[in-house]
Amino acid sequence: MSFDIHYEDGLARVGSLHTASGTVTTPFFMPVASKGSVKALEGKDIEALGFESIISNSFILSLSPGIDIVQDQGGIHSFMHFSKTIFTDSGGFQVLSKDFLLKKEDCGVFFKDGHGKKHFFTPEVSMDYQLALGSDVAMTFDDVAHYGLSGKEYVDAIKRTHRWAERCLEHHKKRREELGSKQLLFGIAQGGTSKEYRRFSTHKIGSLDFDGYALGGLVIGESRDELFENVYESVLHLPREKPRYLMGLGSPPDIVRAVGYGVDCFDSIYPTSNARHGSLFTPTGRIMIKKRVFKNDSGPIFEGCECHTCKHYSRSYLHHLLRTHELLGYRLATIHNLHFMSQLMKDLREAIRKGEYTSFANSFLEQYFSGKEKKEFSSNIAMRYKEEEERKAATILLDWKQE
C-alpha cells in the first residue's frame, strides 16, 4: 500500500504517502514548479523549508524544454536537482487557458503554444510524458469545465473525464510495467459545483483503482460555500484508505478548513504568486509589503516568524526590494510565504495527532480574519463535522442511468 493513515480526528487525518522518492506526511501542501522550478527557489531551499513534495506540469514541460530533453538529462528529479517526491500534472487544467486550448475532442485535446505550433494531447500521451519525466505521482488527463457552464457541458466534461480516466489507468498500468517504473497514478474527479454531478463523478473515479483521488475543477471562481459543499460531498464518496487531493487550493484559511473535511494533499500557486506580488502571509491575514507604511519599518514580516527572511531582514528591506523589482525580493518573499505554509501544515498535523483539530482551526481562522482580511467562512467547522456520521448514513448515491 502506498498510503497509511496514522491518526484521525473527525474527518481530518494524518498519514503517510509512500512514493519512489520517499514518504510524504499528510496533510501536505505542494509548491508549484510548472516549468521545473518553484520560482525564485532551488531544490535545496524547498527541502530546507520542510516540503516533502512539489508538483510540476508535463504539458508545460513538453513545450519547453521538451519531454525528451528532460529525459535525456536524467529525468525531472535530476534535471531540477530535487530528490524528494515530485507530482506531475497531466495538462488537463490547461484546457481552461484560452492561450493554450485549440480544440477539445473525445479522442484528446489540441493545444497551441505561443509560436502557433499545435500539440495533440491524449490520455495516453500524457501518461507517456509523465512516465518519461520520471515523476513519482502522475495525474490523469481530465477535462475541466469552466465555472458557470450549463448542465450539458458539465456532463460532457464529466463523461469525457471518466473515459479518459479509464484510458489513463489502462495505459499507465501497461507502460509502467514495461518500464519497471514505480510511478503512482491519481485519478481526478470533476463535476463542477453541482452536488449531483460531483457525487456522480467522484463515485465513478473513486471506483477505479487509483493510488489516490483528486478533486478537480474546483477553486476556479465558485464561492467558498459552493467549494466546501462540494469538497464535503466528494470526501464522503471516496475510499477512506486512499489519499484525497484537492487540486489548486492554497490560501491558508482555505487549507485549514479543507483539512477538516478530510483532504490530504494540496497544491497551489497562491503562496508563491502572492509573495512575488508583495502579499505576505501572517497569522492575522496578509500584509501588502509594498505599502508606504512599511517603508521604514524595522520589524520582521511578523513577530515570532522563524523563517530565514524574518530572522535576517526587515519589512523595510522587503518593501524596498519588491518596489524596485530586485530579484532578491522575490526570493525572500517566497521563502516567507512558503515557510508559513510549511509551518501551517506541521501545526495542522500536530493538532490532528492530538485530536485538537477543531480548536486549532477555529482559533487559526478567528485570528486570521481578525485583521482586514475578508471573512468568507460562515459555517462552524466543529458543528460541520459532528454531523458527518449522520449525513454519511443518510446519503444515498444517485442512480445514474448514464451512457
Add this chain to the structure above:
RNA sequence: GCCUCUGUAGCUUAGCGGUGGAGCGGUCGGCUGUUAACCGACAGGUCACCAGUUCGAUCCUGGUCAGAGGCG
C-alpha cells in the same frame, strides 16, 4: 546683444482650432492543478505667463519669463 529650438501630470512625453491621452511613479486592490517579477481600479493637468485673432485657443499671432544650443 543677436539667432534658433523647447516649455503639456511628480518624471519622460503623445496630441489636435471644438475645453487633453500614454508610460513610469503614487494610492488601493486582486491573484488559489502559473507560458503571469503579473493584472486591475483610482488619484493627479488654470496644456509656462500676459495679451491678441477667432463663435471658440493647449494648438494661430505678438510679447514676457525660463531652459538648451549656436553666433558674437
